[in-house]
Amino acid sequence: MTKPKITVIGSINMDLVTETNVVPVQGETVRGENFHTIPGGKGANQAVAAARLGADVTMIGRVGDDAFGEELLNNLRNEHIHVDHVERLNQTPTGLANIILSDQDNRIIIVAGANGEVTTEYIEQVKQSILDSDYVLLQFEIPKETITFCIDFCQEHNIPVIINPAPAMELDNASWEKATYITPNETEKEQLFGDTLSEHLITTKGKDGVTFVEDRAEKSVPSHAVEVVDTTGAGDTFNGALAVALAEGKSLTEAVTFANAAAALSVGKMGAQGGMPTREQVLQFLRKG
Numbered sequence: 514m515t516k517p518k519i520t521v522i523g524s525i526n527m528d529l530v531t532e533t534n535v536v537p538v539q540g541e542t543v544r545g546e547n548f549h550t551i552p553g554g555k556g557a558n559q560a561v562a563a564a565r566l567g568a569d570v571t572m573i574g575r576v577g578d579d580a581f582g583e584e585l586l587n588n589l590r591n592e593h594i595h596v597d598h599v600e601r602l603n604q605t606p607t608g609l610a611n612i613i614l615s616d617q618d619n620r621i622i623i624v625a626g627a628n629g630e631v632t633t634e635y636i637e638q639v640k641q642s643i644l645d646s647d648y649v650l651l652q653f654e655i656p657k658e659t660i661t662f663c664i665d666f667c668q669e670h671n672i673p674v675i676i677n678p679a680p681a682m683e684l685d686n687a688s689w690e691k692a693t694y695i696t697p698n699e700t701e702k703e704q705l706f707g708d709t710l711s712e713h714l715i716t717t718k719g720k721d722g723v724t725f726v727e728d729r730a731e732k733s734v735p736s737h738a739v740e741v742v743d744t745t746g747a748g749d750t751f752n753g754a755l756a757v758a759l760a761e762g763k764s765l766t767e768a769v770t771f772a773n774a775a776a777a778l779s780v781g782k783m784g785a786q787g788g789m790p791t792r793e794q795v796l797q798f799l800r801k802g
Contacts, residue, residue, distance in 0.1 A: 516569040517760030519753075520646040522636070522663050523556020524628040524654035525574045525589075525599065526608040527581040528745070528785060536615050550581075551784035552588040553610055554628070555652040555679060558746050558785045562753025563650075564592045566775065567792045568760070571595040571646075573639055574655070575627040577607035582627070588786075598639040602627050608654070617741045623654060623680070631655040633662040640666060647760035648693075649674045650752060653682045660684070664691050673759070677752045681705055689713070694759075696752055715769060717751055719744075723773050727765045734769050737777035737798075746785030751776040754795070774799050 532547040552561075556574055564570040572594050576582035578601050585607065589596050608626040612619055636659060643649060649667050651660055651674060660676075661684065667674040673693040678684075681701040689695065695713050697705060702716045715725040722735040754775035758768035775795045782788030790798075 516567060517647045517757055518571070518645055519560075519563045519568040519648050519650065519756050519760060520571045520573065520643050521556050521560040521563070521650045522573045522631070522643075522655070522659075523559070523650070523652045524554035524608055524623075524625075524631075525557040525572070525576050525585050526554030526610045526623065526628070526654075527551075527585060528553035528610045528612050530612045530614060530745075530784070532614045534615065536613060536620070549783065551787065552585055553745070553785045554585075554608055555654050555677065555749055556650075557585065557589060558749035558789075559650050559652070559677070559753040559756075560589065560594050561592050561786045562746075562750045562775065562779075562789045563757050564594050565789050565791050566754055566757045566795065568757045569595075571598065571642060573598045573631075573636070573642070575600045575602055575605075575630050575635065577601065577605045577627045578603050579607055581607040581609075598642055600635070602630055605630060612745060614743060614745075617744065619743070619745050621745075625654070628655050631659055633659050636662055636666070643667070643672065644670060646672050648672075648756040650677065650756050651675070652677045652752075653680055657682060657684070661688050664688050667691075675752060675756055677748070678705055679748065694755070696748075696755065698748060715755070717748055717776070719747075723751075723769050725765060725769055732766060734766075734773045737774065739777050739781060741780045742788070743783050743785075744780050746779050746787075746789060747776045749785060750779035750789050753789075770799070771795060
């Protein structure tokens, strides 16, 4: 089977992860348990997820000229992701995410750095590389005007696009309508779409699984009972897996089921990318049922 071609346009971060049993309130200092620097960024995470599941993945983004930038580029190369269009910017810091892990959940603050320089002008320079994509993945850690430019470009060239609206940000209705699928979590769904039901929307709900509309009927796929170590990359794993399954021609129900299983497996190890599974691991997990 030919590998599906997935292009990810988005953020590349270094995650600064602190584990703590107590989340401090304002003005308080507490003792943490552990600290890690881990490759992340929603764009890079989704690219890694898709690559591990068997896709031919191209990453489009920017990093800084610092040590983090070099480390993140090497990490993408090690995952067999094409990085010809990941540019290093002089005198610009690499994007960062400060992550607090506590009570099997996370709180995240992102600092855009070079991700803020993933501009429409830069996409203009590399847009030819998007044309042979089976699916394009977008997230909201790059500038809004770049996101709308990419949506318009994909529609113009009949390229399916998945928008993962995280962190939540408003787009005009015309842009939402151009998306093939939009994949908010429960909070993002409420903020952006309220009670709307749409065949564009696929809502991830953590322990409550995933809901979506297919053939005008609302459907759901339940979550899996798994041991949780770190939930940071679950949503990104879901999106990468969803793109792969859809690009392979699976039905929406089949694709959501596959992506839901991949996301469940991803929470078993530390770091957004640490637990992202291979294709065989997901298929074996589904066979066990």
